[in-house]
Amino acid sequence: MLCRRRSPSDNPEDLSPHRWGADLTYKEEELQLLSGSLISSVTTTTADKRPDRGSMEVRARAPGKIILAGEHAVVHGSAAVAAAIDLYTTFSIHLLPAGDDGGAGTVELDLRDSGLTFSWPCSHLREALGEVSGKAGPPTPCSPDELATMAKLLQGQEIPEAKIWLSTGLSAFLFLYTSILGYRPGKAVVTSDLPIGAGLGSSAAFCVSMSGALLTAAGAVGIGVGSAAGEWELFGKDDLELVNLWAFQGEKIIHGKPSGIDNSVSTFGSMIKFKKGELTNLKSRNPVKMLITDTRVGRNTKALVAGVSERASRHPDAMASVFHAVNSISEELSSIVELTAEDEVAITSKEDKLAELMEMNQGLLQCMGVSHSSIETVLRTTLKYSLVSKLTGAGGGGCVLTLIPTRILFYIP
Numbered sequence: 001m002l003c004r005r006r007s008p009s010d011n012p013e014d015l016s017p018h019r020w021g022a023d024l025t026y027k028e029e030e031l032q033l034l035s036g037s038l039i040s041s042v043t044t045t046t047a048d049k050r051p052d053r054g055s056m057e058v059r060a061r062a063p064g065k066i067i068l069a070g071e072h073a074v075v076h077g078s079a080a081v082a083a084a085i086d087l088y089t090t091f092s093i094h095l096l097p098a099g100d101d102g103g104a105g106t107v108e109l110d111l112r113d114s115g116l117t118f119s120w121p122c123s124h125l126r127e128a129l130g131e132v133s134g135k136a137g138p139p140t141p142c143s144p145d146e147l148a149t150m151a152k153l154l155q156g157q158e159i160p161e162a163k164i165w166l167s168t169g170l171s172a173f174l175f176l177y178t179s180i181l182g183y184r185p186g187k188a189v190v191t192s193d194l195p196i197g198a199g200l201g202s203s204a205a206f207c208v209s210m211s212g213a214l215l216t217a218a219g220a221v222g223i224g225v226g227s228a229a230g231e232w233e234l235f236g237k238d239d240l241e242l243v244n245l246w247a248f249q250g251e252k253i254i255h256g257k258p259s260g261i262d263n264s265v266s267t268f269g270s271m272i273k274f275k276k277g278e279l280t281n282l283k284s285r286n287p288v289k290m291l292i293t294d295t296r297v298g299r300n301t302k303a304l305v306a307g308v309s310e311r312a313s314r315h316p317d318a319m320a321s322v323f324h325a326v327n328s329i330s331e332e333l334s335s336i337v338e339l340t341a342e343d344e345v346a347i348t349s350k351e352d353k354l355a356e357l358m359e360m361n362q363g364l365l366q367c368m369g370v371s372h373s374s375i376e377t378v379l380r381t382t383l384k385y386s387l388v389s390k391l392t393g394a395g396g397g398g399c400v401l402t403l404i405p406t407r408i409l410f411y412i413p
């Protein structure tokens with residue numbers, strides 16, 4: 001399910017949202033149907049801790065997400081609605097006893113899905129970053145100087161040009177690892193069900209699972225030692241709050257200016273309304289079925305978010321109206337989602353309203369300049385079946401949501 005990066009302008013430093021794959025043409029057959037997701041009952045971040053040959057291994061997993069309404073506008077203070085989906089990123093950390101190899105040891109990272117491994121001698125990290133003790137409490141943000149040091153630490157690593165977009169994730173790893181665990185040697189392994197950079201919150205799931213595992217390994221959050229293989233334990237509410245704060249710092253390194261919605265929904269799961277950092281849990285009693293289509297057009301959230309901010313500074317009044325309209329859509333959508341509909345007529349009317357709001361939101365995302373010809377192809381294709389779609393996440397390619405009303409008689413697994 002990995003996203004195939006196809007755009008010749010797939011450069012994380014390119015801040016123009018239009019240049020992401022703009023000159024390619026897309027055929028319906030090239031779209032990948034990812035999954036139909038029931039979005040009301042998904043578990044939150046969970047972890048598993050077990051002794052392993054004299055040392056400790058901790059695994060944490062965190063879900064991806066879809067945004068039903070409000071992406072981009074949420075960065076500018078509007079409300080947005082998001083739901084966790086049942087595709088996960090898992091981060092495992094195996095702490096090695098210090099000095100096991102007679103020296104200070106190494107910090108290793110194995111990105112299984114990309115087939116890449118990285119390694120830093122602990123002595124080298126200490127030299128570059130100075131004394132850090134590892135921290136159990138709330139995070140201190142990564143300073144510009146520290147960020148520059150992380151970038152330098154990547155220079156010695158062999159990152160293939162075609163996967164250079166992983167650099168920000170690697171910087172986030174180095175920052176979270178050294179801030180939480182100091183220079184303890186360890187081996188981390190990351191696997192994910194999520195396509196990377198496709199709007200399903202891969203960066204947030206990466207940061208949340210990483211924060212969960214590292215904080216557990218540091219003893220800063222408490223889960224017990226797992227009894228049976230394959231058992232996941234839920235974190236307590238206060239622990240989730242701490243995991244979320246650290247994950248947000250990681251997201252800042254990857255995204256530049258995240259609203260916090262992606263890490264929050266990945267941490268706490270379920271369906272949420274999010275506005276200016278405030279999270280409200282939404283109780284959806286009738287399931288909402290969405291089809292997720294991956295256009296397989298690579299894009300980068302940091303560049304798209306920066307592009308919208310630039311447009312907002314060029315046209316402040318017009319864009320303020322757009323953000324205001326999106327806020328109203330998200331508010332209305334969140335109250336409709338919570339309505340309990342008993343009979344068929346009520347369910348149909350609820351779904352019709354949801355569809356209309358999604359359609360309006362898509363129009364406003366086009367106004368923000370974050371749609372893409374591949375997204376428009378999905379919109380046209382689903383419209384042939386009278387189904388409504390909208391982009392989800394940062395847009396510019398990536399994934400598209402299609403609302404599947406209960407009147408549709410086929411089942412999408």
Ligand SMILES: Nc1ncnc2c1ncn2[C@@H]1O[C@H](COP(=O)(O)OP(=O)(O)OP(=O)(O)O)[C@@H](O)[C@H]1O
Nearest residue numbers: 165166169197198199200201202203206301393394
């Ligand atoms: N499993 C992973 N392994 C390593 N790095 C990852 C992984 N998942 C995400 N990342 C990091 O996150 C970046 C992708 O994040 P980005 O925010 O651009 O997309 P997304 O989170 O999938 O989509 P959106 O933010 O729109 O929901 C990658 O370039 C990489 O740096």
Ligand SMILES: C[C@@](O)(CCO)CC(=O)[O-]
Nearest residue numbers: 071072258259260393394
């Ligand atoms: C585009 C955006 O609104 C959602 C990305 O999933 C960015 C953010 O809120 O951080």
Ligand SMILES: [Mg+2]
Nearest residue numbers: 201203204301
């Ligand atoms: Mg992201």
